[in-house]
Amino acid sequence: MNNPQLNKNGELQHLLSTEGLPAPILRNILDRAASFVNVAEGREIKKVPLLHGKSVFNIFFENSTRTRTTFEIAAKRLSADVVNLNIGSSSASKGETLLDTVDNLCAMHADMFVVRHSQSGAAHLIARHVAPEIHVINAGDGRHAHPTQALLDMFTIRHYKREFHNLRVAIVGDILHSRVARSQIHALTTLGVPEVRVIAPQTLLPANVEKLGVQVYHDMLHGLRDVDVVMMLRLQNERMQGAALPSAQEYFKYYGLTQEKLALAKDDAIVMHPGPMNRGVEIDSSVADGSHSVILPQVTFGIAVRMAVMSTLAGAQ
Numbered sequence: 001m002n003n004p005q006l007n008k009n010g011e012l013q014h015l016l017s018t019e020g021l022p023a024p025i026l027r028n029i030l031d032r033a034a035s036f037v038n039v040a041e042g043r044e045i046k047k048v049p050l051l052h053g054k055s056v057f058n059i060f061f062e063n064s065t066r067t068r069t070t071f072e073i074a075a076k077r078l079s080a081d082v083v084n085l086n087i088g089s090s091s092a093s094k095g096e097t098l099l100d101t102v103d104n105l106c107a108m109h110a111d112m113f114v115v116r117h118s119q120s121g122a123a124h125l126i127a128r129h130v131a132p133e134i135h136v137i138n139a140g141d142g143r144h145a146h147p148t149q150a151l152l153d154m155f156t157i158r159h160y161k162r163e164f165h166n167l168r169v170a171i172v173g174d175i176l177h178s179r180v181a182r183s184q185i186h187a188l189t190t191l192g193v194p195e196v197r198v199i200a201p202q203t204l205l206p207a208n209v210e211k212l213g214v215q216v217y218h219d220m221l222h223g224l225r226d227v228d229v230v231m232m233l234r235l236q237n238e239r240m241q242g243a244a245l246p247s248a249q250e251y252f253k254y255y256g257l258t259q260e261k262l263a264l265a266k267d268d269a270i271v272m273h274p275g276p277m278n279r280g281v282e283i284d285s286s287v288a289d290g291s292h293s294v295i296l297p298q299v300t301f302g303i304a305v306r307m308a309v310m311s312t313l314a315g316a317q
């Protein structure tokens, strides 16, 4: 099937989703990211010239702390010129369409767009619209996909667990509204994780989620048993219509990660969260800040992974 992310040579032209990306492309990005971690740790000047002379435009129509900032750092470490469009004070607020905004930024010689939008498909729309030499990275679109989050999560798992083929991974929480969960599931199954569990109340699971190759659990006490990796998700209140849940307190009682529940996982299990966290809703502070947590290393690895993605795209012919 034609993949809109790949060019005619099978190289990554845009990064829109982890769905349908071949394992060698995912592995190449992780390997390249490992070399960029070494750049950050081993050099006094943490820059490489791979995007020298290129202009990267961050266009975020939704709020972000981690993704926007780490993309900016990553682009600067690759020596790109970076423009952060402030959507709140841009002409989007006067009714300019998304594609008119993009056309105007292209007229300023943009080479790469990093796009976050509340509408699923926004990054695909831009990728189809721009000239072939321009690259588009999806930094999160609605409930659909957040591929660089999933890639940095894969990098983090590989860093701590070395291999994918022997892991049991649990993704816990609001799967229904989570672009992160969807992208994680595609990446984990493509990279060969044999057992991916999703743990959530029925109201927070997409229909037919098992068709994605996951095992469904509604009870954390069963679902967390003997897992190597626990990936917590934020409750996406802003994407919920009506009451999907009785209350935050009740949610925490059944689906919040506490020390007691974490004790069901393997002794050396790691705890992940894409952020932002709702402490006391999906995760207890003692776990978020505890010895199993790799939540802040995830953020740091995000810089190297985003450097890897941008430099891979820039190298496509």
Ligand code: CP
Residues within 6 Å of the ligand: 063, 064, 065, 066, 067, 068, 140, 146, 149, 274, 275, 276
């Ligand atoms: N994980 C993530 O996407 O965080 P931000 O919304 O802060 O970018």
